Amino acid sequence: MKSAYHHGDLREQLIESALTIIQESGVEGLSLRKLALQVGVSRTAPYHHFKDKHELLCALVALGFNKLTEQTSEVLAEHKQDLAVQFRRYFDVYIDFAVSNPEVYELMFSRLIWKSEQVSEQLHQVAYPCFTAYVAQVKTWQKQGLLTHDESSLRLTQVSWGMMHGIARLLIDGIYVEEKAISEMCACAVNVLLNKAVQ
Amino acid sequence: MKSAYHHGDLREQLIESALTIIQESGVEGLSLRKLALQVGVSRTAPYHHFKDKHELLCALVALGFNKLTEQTSEVLAEHKQDLAVQFRRYFDVYIDFAVSNPEVYELMFSRLIWKSEQVSEQLHQVAYPCFTAYVAQVKTWQKQGLLTHDESSLRLTQVSWGMMHGIARLLIDGIYVEEKAISEMCACAVNVLLNKAVQ
DNA sequence: CGCTTAATTTTGACACTGTCAAGATTGTCG
DNA sequence: CGACAATCTTGACAGTGTCAAAATTAAGCG
Numbered sequence: 323m324k325s326a327y328h329h330g331d332l333r334e335q336l337i338e339s340a341l342t343i344i345q346e347s348g349v350e351g352l353s354l355r356k357l358a359l360q361v362g363v364s365r366t367a368p369y370h371h372f373k374d375k376h377e378l379l380c381a382l383v384a385l386g387f388n389k390l391t392e393q394t395s396e397v398l399a400e401h402k403q404d405l406a407v408q409f410r411r412y413f414d415v416y417i418d419f420a421v422s423n424p425e426v427y428e429l430m431f432s433r434l435i436w437k438s439e440q441v442s443e444q445l446h447q448v449a450y451p452c453f454t455a456y457v458a459q460v461k462t463w464q465k466q467g468l469l470t471h472d473e474s475s476l477r478l479t480q481v482s483w484g485m486m487h488g489i490a491r492l493l494i495d496g497i498y499v500e501e502k503a504i505s506e507m508c509a510c511a512v513n514v515l516l517n518k519a520v521q
Numbered sequence: 522m523k524s525a526y527h528h529g530d531l532r533e534q535l536i537e538s539a540l541t542i543i544q545e546s547g548v549e550g551l552s553l554r555k556l557a558l559q560v561g562v563s564r565t566a567p568y569h570h571f572k573d574k575h576e577l578l579c580a581l582v583a584l585g586f587n588k589l590t591e592q593t594s595e596v597l598a599e600h601k602q603d604l605a606v607q608f609r610r611y612f613d614v615y616i617d618f619a620v621s622n623p624e625v626y627e628l629m630f631s632r633l634i635w636k637s638e639q640v641s642e643q644l645h646q647v648a649y650p651c652f653t654a655y656v657a658q659v660k661t662w663q664k665q666g667l668l669t670h671d672e673s674s675l676r677l678t679q680v681s682w683g684m685m686h687g688i689a690r691l692l693i694d695g696i697y698v699e700e701k702a703i704s705e706m707c708a709c710a711v712n713v714l715l716n717k718a719v720q
Numbered sequence: 721c722g723c724t725t726a727a728t729t730t731t732g733a734c735a736c737t738g739t740c741a742a743g744a745t746t747g748t749c750g
Numbered sequence: 751c752g753a754c755a756a757t758c759t760t761g762a763c764a765g766t767g768t769c770a771a772a773a774t775t776a777a778g779c780g
Contacts, residue, residue, distance in 0.1 A: 332757085350633070353737060364759050366739075375738065378704035428632065433623075434549070460757095470713075478710035480697060481688065484710070485680065488687020496635035498679060510676035511683070514669075518717035531728085563730050565768075570728095596772060650756065723780085730773065737766065744759070750752090 333371040335361050337381055344382070344425040354378070376438065380445055383435055386426040387448040391455065398459050405468045407521050410512045412459075413486060417508055420490035421501075427494060431487065456483060470517040482515050532570040534560050536580055543581070553577070561681040575637060579644055582634055585625040586647040589655070590616050593687055597658050604667045609711045611658075612685060619689035620700075626693060630686065655682060669716040681714050 339361050343352050354375055355365045372378040397412045420427040429435065435445070460479045463469045469478060489507060492498040498507075538560050542551050553574055554564045571577040596610045619626040628634065634644070659678045662668045668677060676705060691697040697706075 329757095348632070354739090355737070366760085367758055369739075391629065431690070431694055431696060433547070434693040435629065463698060473709045473712060474705075477702075477705055478713075480691075480702075480706050481710045481713060484687035484691055484706075485684040486687065487691060488683035488685065488689075489680065490687075491630070491690060492679075492683055492686055495630055495632040497630060503676075503679075505682075506673075506676055507679050510672045511680045512695075513672060514677075515713060553768090554766070565731085566729055568768075721779100724778085728762075728775070729772105730771100731752085731771105732769105732771085735767095736767080738764095740762085742759100742761085744757100746755105748753100748755080750754100 326361055332361070332363065332367065334369055336371060336378065337385070340378060340382060341385075341426070344429075345423075349379075349425055349429060372457065376434075376440070377442075379429060380435065380442055382426060383430050384445060384448045386430045387445075387452055389423075390416075390430075391448070391452040393419055394452070395455060398455065405463065405466055406512070406516060409468060409516070410508070411462065413508050414505075416486045417490055417493070417504060421493055421504070424494035427490065431491075453483070468517060469515070485511055485515070488521075531560070531562065531566065535567055535570060535577065536584070539577060539581060540584075540625070543628075544622075548578075548624055548628060574642075575633075575639070578628060579634065579641055581625060582629050583644060583647045585622065585629045586644075586651055588622075589615075589629070590647070590651040592618055593651070594654060597654065604662065604665055605711070605715060608662065608667060608715070609707070612707050612711055613704075615685045616689055616692070616703060620692055620703070623693035626689065632689075652678075652682070667716060668714070684710055684714070 337358060340352060340357055343357060343360070358365050358368055368378065369461060372381065378427050397408065397415050400408060400411075403411075430449075435441065456478045457475060460469060460482070461475045464471050464475060464478070473481075486521050489498070489511065493504065535556060539556055540552060542556060542559070553567055557564050557567055567577065571580065573704050593611060596607065596614050599607060599610075602610075629648075634640065652677050656674060656678045659668060659681070660674045663674060663677070671682075688697070688710065692700075692703065
C-alpha cells in the first residue's frame with residue numbers, strides 16, 4: 323500500500339470518482355467531503371487541485387464538451403452518405419449523448435456554470451468548437467440545399483440547436499417520459515427542420 | 522404590531538418572500554432559514570406549512586404554471602387574427618415568460634421537481650393543462666393547414682414545444698447571450714415550424 | 721366565562737456542507 | 751544533506767435542512 327501523500331493522480335481520481343457519484347446520485351448528491359472520503363483522502367485535500375467546488379464541476383463540464391464534440395464530429399466526418407441521413411444521425415447522436423449522460427449534460431448547460439462571473443477561458447475553449455463546428459455544418463447544409471436559405475445561418479443554427487437542446491432537456495428532466503418515443507421525436511424534428519421546398 | 526403567533530397568512534408570505542429571493546439570488550440562494558428570518562419568524566416555522574423545502578419549491582412551481590397557462594391561453598383565445606401571427610404570438614409570449622421569470626421557469630422544468638418520487642398530484646394538475654391546451658391547439662392548426670399533417674399531433678407538439686423550451690433555456694442559462702436576437706430567433710423558429718407546402 | 725384541544729410557533733439539537741488557516745509530511749533540486 | 755515547494759491533514763467556523771420537545775395562542779364547547 324502506497325503512502326497517502328503525493329499519490330500523483332489525485333486530480334484525475336477525483337474527477338473520475340466525481341463522475342460516478344453524479345451518475346448515481348445526481349449533481350446535488352455530490353459533496354466534496356464524501357468525494358474525498360471515497361478517494362481515500364482527507365476532506366480538504368481536493369482544494370489543492372481545485373480552487374472551488376465550482377472549479378471541479380467546470381472540469382467535469384470540460385470533459386463532457388470534449389466527449390460531445392468528439393461524438394458529433396465523427397458524424398460530420400462521414401461524407402459518403404445521404405445528407406438527410408447525416409443530419410438525422412447528428413440529431414440522434416446528440417440526443418443519445420444527453421440521455422446517456424444526463425447529469426453531465428445538465429451541468430454543461432447549467433446556469434451555475436455559464437452565469438457565474440468566472441466562466442473560465444478554458445471552458446469557452448472547449449465549448450465553442452462544439453458550437454462553431456455545427457454552425458459551419460449548417461452553412462454547408464444550406465449550400466447543399468438540405469436546409470433553407472431563407473434564414474441566416476446563425477439563426478438557423480441557434481434554432482435547430484435549441485430544438486435538440488430542448489428535447490434533450492425535456493427527456494432528461496423527466497417531463498418527456500416515453501423513452502420509446504425518442505426515435506419518433508427525432509424523426510419528426512428532422513422532418514420539420516429540412517427544407518421542404520426541394521421535396 | 523400584531524403578535525408573531527398565528528399571523529394567518531404566513532404561508533402566502535413565505536411564498537411571496539421566496540419568490541423575491543430567488544429572483545434576486547437564484548434558487549441556490551434560497552435557504553429556509555434566511556427566508557424565515559426575512560419574514561420575521563423562527564427557523565422552523567415554515568415546516569408547519571410545508572413538509573419540506575421541496576414542497577415549498579413545488580408551490581412556487583405551481584404558481585408558475587398557472588401564470589404561464591394564463592398568459593398562453595390568452596393568446597389562444599384570440600381568434601380574429603391571422604393564424605401565423607397567432608402562432609408567432611404564442612412563441613413570443615412563451616419565450617418572454619421564460620426570460621422574465623428565469624428562476625421560476627428553471628424550477629418548473631427542473632429534474633429536482635419531476636424526477637423526485639413525490640411529484641405531487643397537485644403539480645400534475647397545474648402542469649398538464651398547460652401542455653394539453655397546446656396539443657389541442659396544434660391539432661387545430663394542423664386542420665387549418667398552418668402546421669403540416671405529415672406528422673402526428675403529439676410528435677409535432679413535443680417537437681415544437683421542445684424548440685421553445687430549448688431556446689428559452691439557452692437564453693436564461695446564459696448560453697445565448699444576445700438579448701437583441703431573441704425576436705429574430707423566434708421569427709426563424711416560427712418560419713421553420715410552419716407548413717411550407719402551402720406557401 | 722373557563723377548560724380543553726388543536727393549531728401554530730419557538731428553542732435546542734444533530735448531522736451535514738463548503739471552505740479557510742495552520743501545521744505535518746513528502747518529493748525535488750541544489 | 752538541507753532548503754524549498756508541493757501536497758496532504760487536523761482543527762475550526764459559519765451555514766444548511768430537519769427533527770423532537772416545549773411554549774404560546776386561537777377556537778370550540780360547557
